[in-house]
Amino acid sequence: MTETTTESTETTKTQAPLADIGVTGLATMGRNLARNLARNGHVVAVHNRTQARTDALIAEHGSEGTFVPTSSLRELAAVLKRPRTVIVMVQAGAPTDEVLDQLAEVLEPGDIVVDGGNAHFIDTRRRESTLRERGIHFVGVGISGGEEGALNGPSIMPGGTPEAYQTLGPILESIAAKVDGTPCCTHVGPDGAGHFVKMVHNGIEYADMQLIAESYDLLRTVLGKTPAELAEIFRGWNEGDLESFLIEITAEVLATKDPRGDQPLVDVILDQAEQKGTGRWTVQIALDLGSPVSGIAEAVFARSLSAHAAQRAAARELLAGPTEAVSIDDPDTFVGDVRRALYASKVVAYAQGFDMIRAGSQLYDWNIDLGKIATIWRGGCIIRARFLDRIREAYEKRPDLPSLMVDPYFAKAVSEGQASWRRVVSVAAAAGVPVPGFSATLAFYDGLRRDRLPAALIQGMRDLFGAHTYRRIDADGTFHLDWSGDRSEREA
């Protein structure tokens, strides 16, 4: 859509610049972010491609602070204090590029453009480099917390230059969620670091939700608990180590009745989970980084499997399940086992996510402080949880921690939960309840702690069929065996 700028530009030419910050894109997120900024005392210039959204914002919420409505990007640029700061909250992908091209035409060197959408960090790196050539600071900012967070305090993960953060940081920190007085916003690192961390945040969110869903499925299938009973169990879990936004909303969903009838709502919702792509991106990038995020990957695949309705219908007819029912002697003990398994699996999924952030940070030279990431995820975002404080403490104590799993607190917590975890995975297998998240994270735990792994055999096979060589435990160097000859060994 082309902009009609003439009239509005004329009217603003004579005005002194007055707005602290601009927001373009006033759908759900942009509108709420603009309101949050205005409520925190910033003078906010607002713009949207379709004028009706701008008018609606002013009509419905204009009294919440000082807004400056504008009807073109040129006008938006004209009413901003210099250096200008513009937050772009439009649809991710090509629309963002379109808007950035238009903004580049009306901004000047030294101005700051913020992309608060869910961009892929590779796109953010490209955009940052393009705009840098024009002297414009481009800051990719991950924002989590959905509609409600944008309005009342999200968790904010900004990338970009430290110089841009000097101007932008105080504004973003003023609108972020606060935990113990600390804003859930920090300068994550240069160029795409913010969007990278947001991507991994979303990957962890997938894993966390999958593990909760598996706990629900097990307790419901094996113990025959009703959704209302399960809501009570999850409410109880929210009082302890598992206290988190996702456990809280699990209880709420399970306690809710179908507004069209008397059944539990969860029973009338189609069992095919959707995804917008950030979980998939996390796994794709993790593969490139060689970062084993198996908990996240299983969560993404579980959503994909759920969506294969035709395959599931065909399999339901033909594939046999367990022939014997599983009996649980003490239901309360089993509930406790599932709770401990959930906590242990969750620790692994988060440990994998933090390992991935470290791997990305090393590859792109971002110098990300993992303790600060845990700090800004404690509030505002979807994975906000009590135990992020523990993660913060672990990285503050030891910034070079090789894995969260070996921090004394987490090592103890996971080791203490392992007996329950193993019982839960065996009961699930016997009962035919799929628990890909629990199983994959337990396998990761065992893989990490094993003295010897069967990777030795894999290396032997690789050398046999492809002369890929192997290393020895008792000598330096790489070796090849003459498999088809006399089986002598030579140094490669």
Ligand code: NDP
């Ligand atoms: P949408 O992703 O639905 O995007 C709609 C907005 O983009 C409208 O303002 C629309 O303008 C504008 N737009 C689309 N195409 C263009 C274009 N070619 N030129 C100019 N403007 C265009 O909005 P949301 O508020 O849901 O999300 C905004 C961003 O925030 C997205 O990147 C999203 O992924 C991200 N995000 C969303 C979250 C959420 O919970 N919704 C959470 C965190 C991030 P118009 O009114 O004229 O159509």
